[in-house]
Amino acid sequence: MKIAIIGGGKVGYYLVKTLLDRGKHSITLFEKDEDRCLDIAEELDCLVIRADGTEVDSLALAGAEDSDVLVAVSGQDQDNLVACQIAKTRYHIEKTIARVNNPKNHNVFKLLGVDATVSSTGIIAQLIEGELSLGDVHTLLTFERGELELIEAVVSKDARYVDKKISELGFPKNCIIVAVYRSGKVMIPSGSTVIRVDDKVVVMTLTRNKENLKRFLE
Amino acid sequence: MYVIIAGCGRLGAHLATSLSDKGLDVAVVDGDSKNFSKLGFGFDGITVIGVPIDEDVLRKAGIENADALAAVSQDDNLNIMTALIARDMFNVPKVYVRVGDPEKAEFYRKEYKLETLSLISYGSDFIEGLIKDYSSRDRGAVR
Numbered sequence: 001m002k003i004a005i006i007g008g009g010k011v012g013y014y015l016v017k018t019l020l021d022r023g024k025h026s027i028t029l030f031e032k033d034e035d036r037c038l039d040i041a042e043e044l045d046c047l048v049i050r051a052d053g054t055e056v057d058s059l060a061l062a063g064a065e066d067s068d069v070l071v072a073v074s075g076q077d078q079d080n081l082v083a084c085q086i087a088k089t090r091y092h093i094e095k096t097i098a099r100v101n102n103p104k105n106h107n108v109f110k111l112l113g114v115d116a117t118v119s120s121t122g123i124i125a126q127l128i129e130g131e132l133s134l135g136d137v138h139t140l141l142t143f144e145r146g147e148l149e150l151i152e153a154v155v156s157k158d159a160r161y162v163d164k165k166i167s168e169l170g171f172p173k174n175c176i177i178v179a180v181y182r183s184g185k186v187m188i189p190s191g192s193t194v195i196r197v198d199d200k201v202v203v204m205t206l207t208r209n210k211e212n213l214k215r216f217l218e
Numbered sequence: 219m220y221v222i223i224a225g226c227g228r229l230g231a232h233l234a235t236s237l238s239d240k241g242l243d244v245a246v247v248d249g250d251s252k253n254f255s256k257l258g259f260g261f262d263g264i265t266v267i268g269v270p271i272d273e274d275v276l277r278k279a280g281i282e283n284a285d286a287l288a289a290v291s292q293d294d295n296l297n298i299m300t301a302l303i304a305r306d307m308f309n310v311p312k313v314y315v316r317v318g319d320p321e322k323a324e325f326y327r328k329e330y331k332l333e334t335l336s337l338i339s340y341g342s343d344f345i346e347g348l349i350k351d352y353s354s355r356d357r358g359a360v361r
Contacts, residue, residue: 054295056321078271078295081302082322089329104273112302 002026004067004093006053006083007074008036011099015073016046028064054082056090065091073099077109084114137217139210140202149207150178153217155199161216167191172212175205222247222284222310224270224300225291229316229337231256233288238262245279248291270300276308286312294318301332 003019005012008031019025027046030053031037041048049062053072059065070087072080077100084096098114100106103122110117126139141150155162161169166177166189180187181200187193195201205213219242223234226248235257238244244263247270248254254265268275270289281287287304289297294317301315315334317323323336 054322055319056325076295078293078299081299082295085330086325090325102272105271108271108273108299108303108307111306 001069002064002067003028004053004059004062004064004070004087005029006070006072006080007031007099008033008040008048009073009075011073013040013044015071016040016044020045028062028067030058030062054079054086056086059087059091059093065093067091067093069093069095069097071097075101077101077105081109081112081114084109085112088113137214142207147207149205149210151203151205151210151213151217153201153203155195155197155201157197159197159217161195162197164195165191166193166195169195172205172209172216174209175203175213178202178204219243219285220280220283221245222276222279222281222287222304224248224287224289225293225297225316226250226253226256226265227290227292228256230288230290231258233290234263235261245284247275247279269296271296271303273303273307276303281308281310284308284310286310286314288314288316290314290316292318294322298322298326298332302330305332 003025005015005027008029012029012031016027016029019027028049029040029046030049030051031040032050032052034050037048037050051058051062070084070093072083074080080098080100084098087093087096096114097116097118098109100109100117100119101121103119106117106119137151137153139149140152177189179202180189180193182196203213221237221242221244223230223244223246226246230246234244234246238261245266246254246257246263247266247268249267249269251267266275266279270276281304287310289300291297297315297317301313304310305313313333315332317326317334317336318338320336320339323334323339326332327334
């Protein structure tokens with residue numbers, strides 16, 4: 001794949017390294033600081049351009065206008081946004097991915113046309129909350145830009161669906177049980193699988209149905 | 219009329235003071251409170267400390283009631299993002315964006331319909347005009 005990366009800080013650097021380890025990619029990295037550029041160019045097998053990747057001509061001048069993906073991982077959300085917008089609108093790059101430092105900016109970026117956003121702060125907060133959630137229902141993963149969630153719940157003995165077949169449960173709409181863990185074993189269930197106490201069920205649900213699902217599970 | 223000025227550098231401060239003196243309601247947003255000292259003692263509006271791309275900061279500055287917003291910091295990209303949030307998320311009727319880089323100003327004006335102002339372009343064109351006037355007067359050349 002041909003990849004353009006804006007930002008040669010820690011994230012950009014490790015991203016290049018990781019991508020090169022994973023496959024044959026042609027990577028162009030844009031970084032403003034000269035010393036940083038020299039260090040990265042010396043060590044990694046990618047084209048390093050000392051330039052502001054958010055200038056309108058930058059990608060073209062570097063020969064990266066036909067990239068398959070543009071990834072903006074600088075430390076500033078506004079720079080990442082502009083890089084993605086220019087990539088999409090001027091260069092018609094199909095996929096744009098931006099790092100967002102402030103998790104609140106996910107919505108803004110989505111509204112303004114960025115395909116995917118990643119916030120490590122958001123993920124870490126989710127992990128923290130996942131570990132500390134009260135009650136036995138918690139979110140494992142969110143994807144499709146927040147529209148789909150994977151939820152895990154432990155079946156308690158008071159649950160009304162204990163000892164019932166999945167097909168008889170009257171499960172809420174837009175949710176599906178994708179896995180059941182029981183005594184260290186994982187099962188992909190079918191309609192005739194019976195749910196028992198202490199089972200851990202993993203459910204895929206549309207985020208907008210999450211509350212219904214939670215009420216059902218508790 | 220309620221105006222939000224995002225960025226209290228020399229331009230922002232001058233603009234905010236001028237508008238406030240004319241009786242408009244002004245709110246100034248800047249991440250560094252020291253910059254508010256540029257506003258002078260007579261300044262009649264409100265100041266909000268924070269980054270203008272933060273929804274909460276903008277709400278604190280009253281963006282939901284704003285008639286206009288001018289994004290005038292020295293950071294082009296910050297101004298662009300602020301303007302897009304103001305217009306597309308908060309539906310502020312009039313949004314003005316300072317973008318120093320002439321190509322970027324033109325790009326965002328054309329592709330995103332932002333009211334961008336490249337002071338570098340204007341300043342350069344203006345001075346060029348003065349120089350042309352001067353040289354044609356002096357030598358009688360018609361240009």
